[in-house]
Amino acid sequence: MTLDQISTPAALVDMSALRGNIARMQTRMNALGVALRPHVKTAKSVPIAALQMEAGARGITVSTLKEAEHFFAAGISDILYAVGMPPSKLRQAASLVQRGCALKIIADNADSARAIAQFCSENAVKLPTLIEIDTDGHRAGVLPESEELLAIGRILHSAGVLHGVMTHAGGSYACSTPEALAAFAEQERSRCVRAAQRLREAGLPCACVSVGSTPTALSATQLDGVTEVRAGVYVFFDLVMQNIGVCSNREIALSVLTTVIGHQKDKGWALVDAGWMAMSRDRGTQRQACDFGYGQVCDAQGQPLEGWIMESANQEHGILAHRAGATADVAQLLPVGTLLRIQPNHACATSAQFPEYQMLEAGAVKTSWPRFYGW
Amino acid sequence: MTLDQISTPAALVDMSALRGNIARMQTRMNALGVALRPHVKTAKSVPIAALQMEAGARGITVSTLKEAEHFFAAGISDILYAVGMPPSKLRQAASLVQRGCALKIIADNADSARAIAQFCSENAVKLPTLIEIDTDGHRAGVLPESEELLAIGRILHSAGVLHGVMTHAGGSYACSTPEALAAFAEQERSRCVRAAQRLREAGLPCACVSVGSTPTALSATQLDGVTEVRAGVYVFFDLVMQNIGVCSNREIALSVLTTVIGHQKDKGWALVDAGWMAMSRDRGTQRQACDFGYGQVCDAQGQPLEGWIMESANQEHGILAHRAGATADVAQLLPVGTLLRIQPNHACATSAQFPEYQMLEAGAVKTSWPRFYGW
Numbered sequence: 001m002t003l004d005q006i007s008t009p010a011a012l013v014d015m016s017a018l019r020g021n022i023a024r025m026q027t028r029m030n031a032l033g034v035a036l037r038p039h040v041k042t043a044k045s046v047p048i049a050a051l052q053m054e055a056g057a058r059g060i061t062v063s064t065l066k067e068a069e070h071f072f073a074a075g076i077s078d079i080l081y082a083v084g085m086p087p088s089k090l091r092q093a094a095s096l097v098q099r100g101c102a103l104k105i106i107a108d109n110a111d112s113a114r115a116i117a118q119f120c121s122e123n124a125v126k127l128p129t130l131i132e133i134d135t136d137g138h139r140a141g142v143l144p145e146s147e148e149l150l151a152i153g154r155i156l157h158s159a160g161v162l163h164g165v166m167t168h169a170g171g172s173y174a175c176s177t178p179e180a181l182a183a184f185a186e187q188e189r190s191r192c193v194r195a196a197q198r199l200r201e202a203g204l205p206c207a208c209v210s211v212g213s214t215p216t217a218l219s220a221t222q223l224d225g226v227t228e229v230r231a232g233v234y235v236f237f238d239l240v241m242q243n244i245g246v247c248s249n250r251e252i253a254l255s256v257l258t259t260v261i262g263h264q265k266d267k268g269w270a271l272v273d274a275g276w277m278a279m280s281r282d283r284g285t286q287r288q289a290c291d292f293g294y295g296q297v298c299d300a301q302g303q304p305l306e307g308w309i310m311e312s313a314n315q316e317h318g319i320l321a322h323r324a325g326a327t328a329d330v331a332q333l334l335p336v337g338t339l340l341r342i343q344p345n346h347a348c349a350t351s352a353q354f355p356e357y358q359m360l361e362a363g364a365v366k367t368s369w370p371r372f373y374g375w
Numbered sequence: 376m377t378l379d380q381i382s383t384p385a386a387l388v389d390m391s392a393l394r395g396n397i398a399r400m401q402t403r404m405n406a407l408g409v410a411l412r413p414h415v416k417t418a419k420s421v422p423i424a425a426l427q428m429e430a431g432a433r434g435i436t437v438s439t440l441k442e443a444e445h446f447f448a449a450g451i452s453d454i455l456y457a458v459g460m461p462p463s464k465l466r467q468a469a470s471l472v473q474r475g476c477a478l479k480i481i482a483d484n485a486d487s488a489r490a491i492a493q494f495c496s497e498n499a500v501k502l503p504t505l506i507e508i509d510t511d512g513h514r515a516g517v518l519p520e521s522e523e524l525l526a527i528g529r530i531l532h533s534a535g536v537l538h539g540v541m542t543h544a545g546g547s548y549a550c551s552t553p554e555a556l557a558a559f560a561e562q563e564r565s566r567c568v569r570a571a572q573r574l575r576e577a578g579l580p581c582a583c584v585s586v587g588s589t590p591t592a593l594s595a596t597q598l599d600g601v602t603e604v605r606a607g608v609y610v611f612f613d614l615v616m617q618n619i620g621v622c623s624n625r626e627i628a629l630s631v632l633t634t635v636i637g638h639q640k641d642k643g644w645a646l647v648d649a650g651w652m653a654m655s656r657d658r659g660t661q662r663q664a665c666d667f668g669y670g671q672v673c674d675a676q677g678q679p680l681e682g683w684i685m686e687s688a689n690q691e692h693g694i695l696a697h698r699a700g701a702t703a704d705v706a707q708l709l710p711v712g713t714l715l716r717i718q719p720n721h722a723c724a725t726s727a728q729f730p731e732y733q734m735l736e737a738g739a740v741k742t743s744w745p746r747f748y749g750w
Contacts, residue, residue, distance in 0.1 A: 007463075007464075007467075007750060008461075008750075041690060041691070065382075083648060084636035086383075086634045086636050086711060086712050087711070088379070088382075088383070088634055088712065089382075108637050111710065111711040111712075112637065112711050115711075139646070139689060139692055139694070140639070140646055170689065260461070261459035262459045262484050262487065263484065273458060273461065277438075277724075278750075280655075281656035281657040281658070282656040314514060314545065315416060315438055316416070319514070331486075336461060336486040336487050337461050337462050337486075349656055352728070354749060356749075373728070373730065373748075374728075375384055375385070375653075
């Protein structure tokens with residue numbers, strides 16, 4: 001199919017950019033001597049995860065047990081569920097393990113650890129658990145120097161399920177220079193390795209030291225003591241990553257194909273049939289150096305139209321405007337029926353709005369790949 | 376099922392609030408002497424639309440042709456597609472009409488109108504079209520006093536498809552007093568009726584005069600000259616509507632059930648397994664009188680926990696905090712495993728993240744109702 005045969009809005013994935021992004025990250029991890037465990041929450045698509053595995057990934061990271069079920073059913077068995085485990089989800093996790101899934105879970109507090117240890121003992125099941133380490137204060141985890149780290153370690157070890165430590169340097173999204181990013185990556189590495197060292201010094205096992213975020217994975221200069229890296233959004237990249245400085249605009253593999261449906265000529269607006277339902281409500285570039293509104297406008301070939309952004313959005317309406325205001329006859333420039341592509345702020349959020357990806361290769365869509373959602 | 380048997384996060388719908396919201400709007404429209412054409416984009420669920428039709432709705436409004444296909448297949452045939460029609464979608468619209476769907480479409484510019492008229496003539500099909508009127512400058516539409524209104528009217532009439540006028544007072548979302556809302560509703564009514572009058576004075580037919588938004592529908596004191604009202608979010612209501620003043624907190628029918636997974640005690644945070652993937656990235660209350668972050672925290676019974684909001688969110692992590700800061704021992708107050716409900720900023724955006732609704736009646740979930748998505 002050519003683009004004008006596709007019903008809009010649609011999620012387009014540029015195969016060449018996708019393959020390049022996968023190769024770039026894998027090559028980098030190979031050079032740094034660590035395993036890559038991609039976070040498949042970004043694309044939630046079996047054929048895309050398959051490309052990552054073929055390129056050399058060792059296992060995957062998931063953000064929901066539904067993802068674990070889905071990818072395990074598709075043949076991927078080495079899975080880390082990277083969200084803190086409440087007692088109510090232990091039965092489903094154990095069921096995956098009993099069916100042969102090498103599922104790992106995480107915990108960052110003694111209450112969760114006790115529930116895991118007790119469940120494993122009572123049900124004669126092993127749920128290998130990583131202790132989540134807080135290396136930047138942005139979300140979950142225990143501090144590397146805390147007493148709680150050792151307490152959690154002892155509880156998990158008593159049930160034979162202490163597998164290691166993990167952290168996610170989500171705070172790296174606030175960086176925007178190579179120097180700041182490299183320093184953040186080193187902070188993530190050193191604090192997580194320090195937590196592993198403290199566990200080992202206390203006589204506790206720590207086989208796995210898992211770190212990662214797309215910005216730090218692409219900025220680390222060395223990963224001594226780390227066994228694996230997790231990263232997700234690099235598979236598509238997006239405008240947030242471009243602003244952070246870890247990808248070029250041409251590496252953004254995901255865009256939303258849309259059609260011009262009208263104008264407000266006095267205001268210089270073109271209205272399109274992709275609103276926030278298609279782009280998501282993510283305004284991730286709002287507080288970055290360059291605010292792209294709801295996305296960068298490109299022509300149908302994917303070439304950015306300099307200065308044109310999706311300025312605002314309703315559910316199924318996007319309002320496109322030039323940063324400079326109403327300077328041209330917008331209805332002549334972008335007449336009704338014009339096909340455009342909008343690059344997203346945040347690929348994880350935008351892709352989540354679509355049941356499928358239109359896979360674009362050499363200017364044509366030859367296939368669509370499914371994406372799932374929900375819990 | 377009791378709530379603790381439901382996998383979290385989950386979209387809960389309180390049946391009693393839902394029925395009350397549907398009855399309230401229908402009763403109001405009956406009293407004002409106009410037809411109600413609910414916008415089903417909010418819930419995208421056949422059984423919910425069926426409740427609206429049973430209550431007295433005459434037809435539905437949709438935001439995508441997929442919704443039109445889906446609800447037509449479910450037996451609802453009087454459908455208004457309320458997004459401007461590009462030429463590329465005419466074939467699908469015509470196919471619906473040829474299968475017996477009483478589909479209406481809209482246009483707000485001469486180019487679209489010409490494409491519609493030409494398509495209808497060439498294909499011997501009638502696509503009844505409403506001209507979209509701009510009554511508040513917030514998005515699409517032609518001005519009631521414009522020459523373009525009559526030009527579009529003539530083009531559509533030449534193909535025998537001019538059905539009337541429609542407007543959506545989306546600008547009413549910026550109001551927050553009953554007086555401002557009533558004035559906005561009257562502006563919406565009077566400007567749309569004026570457009571109808573101008574068409575009729577020019578010898579053009581205008582059978583339908585369609586207005587609506589939830590805030591104006593609930594604030595209009597008279598609707599003379601209007602034939603139907605469209606409204607969507609009232610079916611669930613949300614915190615944005617509460618801030619505007621058109622619903623009480625107890626009328627909010629949609630919430631997200633979630634589980635506490637950890638804490639950052641020093642910061643007073645509780646972390647839950649509902650992040651922005653569950654709540655959506657909608658921050659609709661950000662610039663309103665009361666900013667609820669990503670939502671109001673309630674206990675499992677739906678009672679608001681005063682001062683507790685979802686302060687920030689990652690994909691599958693919500694960070695709950697008290698507005699007053701870290702004042703209590705959060706791990707004692709909301710221990711790991713605690714079930715909570717989060718009321719959303721914007722029900723249309725939050726509900727879109729879920730494949731199904733858990734229908735809550737008398738404290739238990741007896742059934743789940745499906746929701747669809749995509750285009």
